[in-house]
Amino acid sequence: MSRPAAFRCATAARDRHDDPAGTAARAHGWVLVEHPGPWPFGGFAELPLPGDVIGEVRQAALAAGLRILLIRRHGRRPRPPEFAWAVLRYDADGRHRQQWGSWSDPSGLRGIVAAIDRAGTVGLPPVYLVCTHGIHDACCAIRGRPVATALAAEWPDHTWECSHVGGDRYAGNLLVAPDGIYFGEVTATTAPAAVRQLRDGLVAADHLRGYCDLSAPAQYAVVVVLRRWGPAGRHAIQVTSARRDRDRWTVTLECAAPLPARVTAVVRSFAQPAARLTCLAPTETRGVAWETVSLTSH
The missing domain is CATH 3.40.30.10 (Glutaredoxin)
Known part of the structure; x- marks a missing residue:
């Protein structure tokens, strides 16, 4: 009798279509x-x-x-x-x-x-x-x-x-x-x-989790902008404000050409269904994910 395959958290995350945007660890x-x-x-x-x-x-x-x-x-x-x-x-x-x-x-x-x-x-x-x-x-x-x-x-x-x-x-x-x-x-x-692509001065949204200097909602907003109008340079997008209202954040971004000069992103956090989030996790937990409510260029 064959043994069941070992649980692999990365495989499970792909099966669930977990979005890595907004998950980078902050650091100086x-x-x-x-x-x-x-x-x-x-x-x-x-x-x-x-x-x-x-x-x-x-x-x-x-x-x-x-x-x-x-x-x-x-x-x-x-x-x-x-x-x-x-x-x-x-x-x-x-x-x-x-x-x-x-x-x-x-x-x-x-x-x-x-x-x-x-x-x-x-x-x-x-x-x-x-x-x-x-x-x-x-x-x-x-x-x-x-x-x-x-x-x-x-x-x-x-x-x-x-x-x-x-x-x-x-x-x-x-x-x-x-x-x-x-x-x-x-x-x-x-x-x-x-x-x-990065060595050519550009960051694409594909596979981007986020930037170390930004909060999770701001990271997600940057990825959303790059998905819509990118790629762009590492410092082509500056987060000028991030205001919270319960589970929603309004993030204002100033961008360099060819991106829109100013973008307002409203993003929402939500709890994902309970799941094993690491290979060694003994129990299921609910991760936090993000979604776009609106994206407006100015």
């Missing part, structure tokens, strides 16, 4: 730590490193509004003598900043704390972070690794596998940092296409 930036061994479920906080080092880095990152991700190069490679760390900062004016360093023993990670207080370098190419955190959610590994393979084949110096970025059911998940662009439900075909 990221701390990246290359780690040679297996990633624990809880990521950086659970690494086998001295507690004082972990505590100092976590405290500094939290104070600056930065999320910590573990990273590794894709595929089998010789163990390097040193490992990378980075502080990537999103900047609303588009002058995103990066600072890279290395560590070979745990004390070297204290360089991250000092780097958080420094300005960093402007103009470096973005990095492509693909969630492959399989111990956190099997879908992240199953769907993320082919994406990492495809991106590493074209941009090996800029592609990293990374730990949990949120939204397991939208795997494969791709974070472009420090630009703060989250893509979900990407594949080995669609992820390189999205990156190529």
Whole structure:
């Protein structure tokens, strides 16, 4: 007698037609730590490193509004003598900043704390972070690794596998940092296409979960505008206001050509039917989704 197929949250989400728009995790930036061994479920906080080092880095990152991700190069490679760390900062004016360093023993990670207080370098190419955190959610590994393979084949110096970025059911998940662009439900075909378009200065609505600097209703409104009139540059749409009235938000957006100069989007949040939202979820819960009430250009 054959065993029933294992539950996979990303497959179930596609069957339900869950919309990933408006689901990007908010952050002012990221701390990246290359780690040679297996990633624990809880990521950086659970690494086998001295507690004082972990505590100092976590405290500094939290104070600056930065999320910590573990990273590794894709595929089998010789163990390097040193490992990378980075502080990537999103900047609303588009002058995103990066600072890279290395560590070979745990004390070297204290360089991250000092780097958080420094300005960093402007103009470096973005990095492509693909969630492959399989111990956190099997879908992240199953769907993320082919994406990492495809991106590493074209941009090996800029592609990293990374730990949990949120939204397991939208795997494969791709974070472009420090630009703060989250893509979900990407594949080995669609992820390189999205990156190529982004390298040409455009963001398309396809697979876009949202931008790191925006609230969920504002993220969803941006995706709606791009679905209607896009693609457009990362900073071509500015959210000037977002007003709530119970379950509805009125979001006003100022846009650069060729988009309409001004758009008003009225969006509504609603609770989805109860479902298992991750592969390891012990019970069903009700996720929050968004829909468009009206979209008006001015």
